[in-house]
Amino acid sequence: QVQLVESGGELVQAGGSLRLSCAASGRTFSNYAMGWFRQAPGKGREFAAGINWGGDSTYYSDSVKGRFTISRDNAKNTVYLQMNSLKPEDTAVYYCAARKGIVFTTSLRYATWGQGTQVTVSS
Secondary structure (H helix, E strand, O other): OOOEEEEOOOEEEOOOOEEEEEEEOOOOHHHEEEEEEEEOOOOOEEEEEEEOOOOOOEEEOOOOOOOEEEEEEOOOOEEEEEEOOOOHHHOEEEEEEEEEOOOOOOHHHOOEEOOOEEEEEEO
16 A cells, blocks of 8 residues: 655646646555546546556546646656646646556546645636
């Protein structure tokens, strides 16, 4: 089992960039597919991006495709979410999640979650 800790969220102006990090404990991080989800106030948790265990397959929601990039460094037990051209509608708490096997876009498929990091994009 891994434990996850997100960081990097902050207040940024529209059009700006942020990089979120998710640090994992445990020696089997490379066995896990990783996902970034987000939850805006009053809304459900939605999939933003995912990456397979080896880092060679990535997946994005339509709302972030072309602006966000997910990557991982298995030697550092860390997954990243580079967010460019941020919009006010990207404002949310961002969570990373881990699961053994393949990437799913459904949050219920993930057993392990971090505590979340707040991203606020001002207009």
